[in-house]
Amino acid sequence: MDPRALLGTLFRAALDAAGPEGRYAPLPSPPRGRTLVLGAGKAAARMAAAFEDAWEAHAGALPEGLVVTRRGHGAPTRAIEVAEASHPVPDAAGETAARRILALAAEAGPDDLVVFLMSGGASALLAAPAAGVSLGDKQAIGRALLRSGAPIDEMNRVRQALSAVKGGRLAAVAGARGAACVTWAISDVPGDAPAVIGSGPTVPLPEGEAPEAILARRGVALPDHLAEAMAANPAPALAPQDFRMLATPQMALEAAAAAARKAGLTPLILGDSLEGEAREVATVMAGIARQVLRHGQPAARPCVLLSGGETTVTVRGDGRGGRNAEFLLALALALGEDLAGGGIHALAADTDGIDGVETNAGAMIGPDTRARAATLGLNLRQQLDANDAFSAFEALGDLVTTGPTLTNVNDFRAILIP
Known part of the structure; x- marks a missing residue:
């Protein structure tokens, strides 16, 4: 399956597990x-x-x-x-x-x-x-x-x-x-x-x-x-x-993990409650992805790193952001040449369908993100410094837009290492 389509499948599996239908049991006596x-x-x-x-x-x-x-x-x-x-x-x-x-x-x-x-x-x-x-x-x-x-x-x-x-x-x-x-x-x-x-x-x-x-x-x-x-x-x-x-977030991650196994990937759930500055969490995630690329740890390729929780963004610039878009922009920068060299794709999105105050749920990055940004004249570091990740991904055509999902188990992040 195409990596971007696969990430979308994992996200949809997480959303399906986050709904209330069929879960009101047992009910109290009338x-x-x-x-x-x-x-x-x-x-x-x-x-x-x-x-x-x-x-x-x-x-x-x-x-x-x-x-x-x-x-x-x-x-x-x-x-x-x-x-x-x-x-x-x-x-x-x-x-x-x-x-x-x-x-x-x-x-x-x-x-x-x-x-x-x-x-x-x-x-x-x-x-x-x-x-x-x-x-x-x-x-x-x-x-x-x-x-x-x-x-x-x-x-x-x-x-x-x-x-x-x-x-x-x-x-x-x-x-x-x-x-x-x-x-x-x-x-x-x-x-x-x-x-x-x-x-x-x-x-x-x-x-x-x-x-x-x-x-x-x-x-x-x-x-x-x-x-x-x-x-x-x-x-x-x-x-x-x-x-x-x-x-709960864990239920959503477990559903995504099951979908990953069905697709032939090894899923690693890194946590359902990760917190911290979005760009700092991205730096840690980049380090884990590099360990997979270089040493086959904590899992051999192909695998997908799954996580949930809610990162935060300390606003210093005047751009259009969203914590999931900021996470991905920071991840692309932290991975550097390993993004393309490792063939890495990633998706980060809010399960309610709204990343911050914008109209998108989140965004995606792939091996060609940095090269396409350079072609468009986008300086990704400057975009990050301005908290303007939304504008960067809008220009790249890599926003993930679902509309309101009518549920909310916080953020969903998936890093695919083929």
Whole structure:
């Protein structure tokens, strides 16, 4: 199979393993009262549609409820309302949806079942600021943290402290009158920690670094009124929650590995939770690829190096980026002549279909990437220094564009060494 087509096949296998269809099992017994579905995230609409089908077959009736997803990531549902809002920076639509979801949760009583559907992106989409915090405050803090290169767990710890819904607060509202609650999630975070997915609306974060300390370390100013709001917004005390996982990064990587074996390749899963600066992770990956080329370790050719997780980009230039495109551009540079000499191809993409804020999921490189760039007059080092990887791959015609996939198990990277 053509190497680029093969990489596409592996990516599709990963995406197929990341969907919610057929995974809502076992289901709880139908309640005497309502079955109320509340949710948020890039996969929320697809999760809601799949839950409707599963619940109708199980209980003989459709549930009701409201979920919020990123604009353009909606899916047809029959009874559950789908709202759309901005991501990664929250907007007024997200705040309105979050307030409505909180109000619905507050209505739940002892005869009701509340089903929470959570996936990556819920942190920004479920935007209900705590008392004393404005939406503008959350937007400013979020933008500053994004530009600082803060990883997802740090961002979520700060988001929880500024929120009326995150950090278990939504579950506390829903359970206040005795409603039964269950959460189903699609993980997009390293380690699949329930408290980190979507900033944990139904699960408080464990003890850790204080949000104020994170902001100070990242060089993000914290106004006095926000410090006061954080202090007045402690996480609720919650009983252990019924939390179930539908799909994870590891499940996606294992599906890609199975597809690789079928194609006659040896797959090596290097990790489902790799973090760090995209260009630094690329340097490490280039070193592993060279070890395969020169010594047949940790696997002999032909093989494919698979990894997941979420890299970060500290923005220093004014280009059009995306962490997966930046990773690939740095990988092409780090491999140097070994890219062509080893016949290496690679794909990196976000499983939600959007790399950063651009329209592509990611990109590809191949043995001829550097030569074609030179022919076009592209200086790849300058493109990387400007955080302008998107523009480089757009000029090369090597963007990977899927449109919204309606799921999200974070980044997928595959390096093919034939």
